[in-house]
Amino acid sequence: MMFNTILAAFLAVSAGLTATPQPGTPSGSEGVKAGVSPASKAVSDAAAFTAFKAKIVYLGNGTSLENGVVLVQDGIIVKVGKDLEIPAGAGIVDHDGALSAGLIALHSNDGAGGELNDTTRTVMPDAEARFAFDPKHPELREALEAGITSIVLCPSSSRLIGGQTAVVKTSGGVIVKPNAQLSLGLSSAALSYNEFPTSYSGALGELNAQFSDPKGAVSRAVAGSLPVLMDVNDRAETMRAIAFAKKYKLRGAMYGSYWAEDVVVAIKESGFDVICTPFDVGDNQRGARSVAALAAAGVRIGFGLDSPARHPASLRFGAAMCVRQGLAADSARKALTGDAADIVGAGNRIGKIARGSDADIVLWSGDPVALSSSIKAVYIEGKQVFGGSK
Template sequence: MVAQRNYVISNAHILPISGEPFDGSLVVTEGKIAALGAEVEHPKGHQVIDAAGGWVLPGLIDAHVHLGVHEEGEGWAGADVNETTDPVTAAVRALDAINPAEIGFADARAAGITTVNVNPGSANPIGGLAVALKTQGRIVDEMVLRSPSGLKSALGENPKRVYGERKQTPNTRLGVAMTIRKAFTEAKNWQAKDPADRPGDLVSDALAMVLDHEIPWRQHCHRADDIATALRLADEFGYELVLDHGTEAYKLADVIAERGIPVLYGPMIVSRSKVEVRDRSPKAPGILTRAGVKVSIITDHPVVPIEFLIHQAALAVREGMDPVQALRAITINPAEVLGVADRVGTLEPGKDADLAIWSGDPLDTRNRVRHTWIDGELVFSEEPADSQA
């Protein structure tokens, strides 16, 4: 396969996501999509790559992972996902703990996943700043699409358990909500001061980005009552809310749709390991989508290994989700939620050449990724079938 950034992928079945599928070609010039269509001119000097009838899709996007901050098989040495020394760690940045050499990034590329959003964990009521990045790079700063891409917060069992075991606040849902309110109130008071008189305050500075609508509030919540608390807090402080996980969001689908709040649903292929996920359902993405909610499907890697993102989408289709909406849930929908849809999420001229050739319909889990490109660079190529483990 070609290593350069100027080529034409021909003889392909192309799913641009932004329009109807077609059979044709896609032109990449200097790492950007230059043209695509049933009949497009093949520029001189561009190598021709025969897709042999394979399906070409934009690189997939997982909008909620812990890649590089929760390294698989590394134990405490690779566990940088939760700074549990304080319930409010709004100023910590996932960016500072990501190891781009972690094996999960290679798994992502092999699965056609080219963009992820890396979050701090859910041990704290306010966990820290997330970052959206590409899945290929030597230095994480070179992989960044948007930083920060949101501020992570958690309701429900996780913060209640972590601090309850220490017999300190917060050890109830009451205390978790109070902790969030207190932090936002302090940030608003800090904002109200003359800038010349404000003391240095990294926590309030991070929360101010949420209050000023510079970044969204990424609310980890599962149960319907916790989702209702998330809505209540958003009303009180007026920030842009994104529901992460939303296990029981389907029970409030009409309310969430009416408010225009996106749901990042998942992980889906997991056991009922705690009370708040006992009503998880693979039917939920379809229910939410039909109600008018913008749904993204997530793995929460390493909770569900990132390579199973497409399997979760296929499961949602099996349980009633429209196939077109399922593909949008792992491409353009998360791109829009992350604020990076101007660069990724669809195949359109001017966008980054982040794409993959599949052996066939990706929602048929018998098919696989043949090749993946990021910024026009080939980052994965399948091995011959008889050499694979």
């Protein structure tokens, strides 16, 4: 199912590049996006179209298009191409700069207050982060201003099984994906000094107990329908997590990249994606080096943010630090958008400039991973939510 939609989205892009315009038929996106149904709108309603023209369009899959046009109808990208025929009467945004999909922060907290850490028990797989989401929270605005259009709310990694993550937008209160991942605490953060578990042995014992007799969300994870998000810090924790995932045939992502440099091969073999720990000014370059090494080995990566404790601009800053350490700029852009979306299984809807995707668009003065580029405007589902002249 997921692969189908990704494939469809992919085809849509390539189709957009060559085929004649066929507005209003975002194939493969029905069913996924109930509630938003562009097809129901009148095809000829030219006023519903907006065409975004930019000197360079970063598609979110590692490639780009020079002098591209992105045609949006009712908040959905309906066509992407070089010399598109723009329907008469369509609004035109002509941007002398770069265009990319909105950035995605994969591990964040904005808009959830302190509601993601339930300290009463360490195993609560059926708790859902989306119920902690406050769509009016001012932090979301700050994220938006940093070009972040979607964030992934994650239950606390100080719980062994904290609950399920949710993909939400930073404007409009949209929940893109309610049950994105099952959050597992495999790092020392899940160990306590005065309650169970205090040891890795105890933690692993409890996880084994839960996964060998799976119930609820755990059973979905074991069945493979719910990816896991494993929090790890050091190399030993990474190896332990990989072994654990292998034992129960789990798939998903690991959060924690600092030490990955030394265990790249094991991570690659595990098939897990890696969500990078956030970066700060002056951070050790090992962290950035690790990210570059993972990408070079072909591991799919995305960036975590841990806002609001961290400034939302840290997301791009981290990407820039990694680029300085050898991460290809294309990989960095992909990790901030398309790959991030795919990691949480929302790639059919966000993260890409592709037919059928939500029109979550950021207009930049230049390359998004160059820090000297500034944000000119941000659109969510076609609506301008930040910048420029409204």
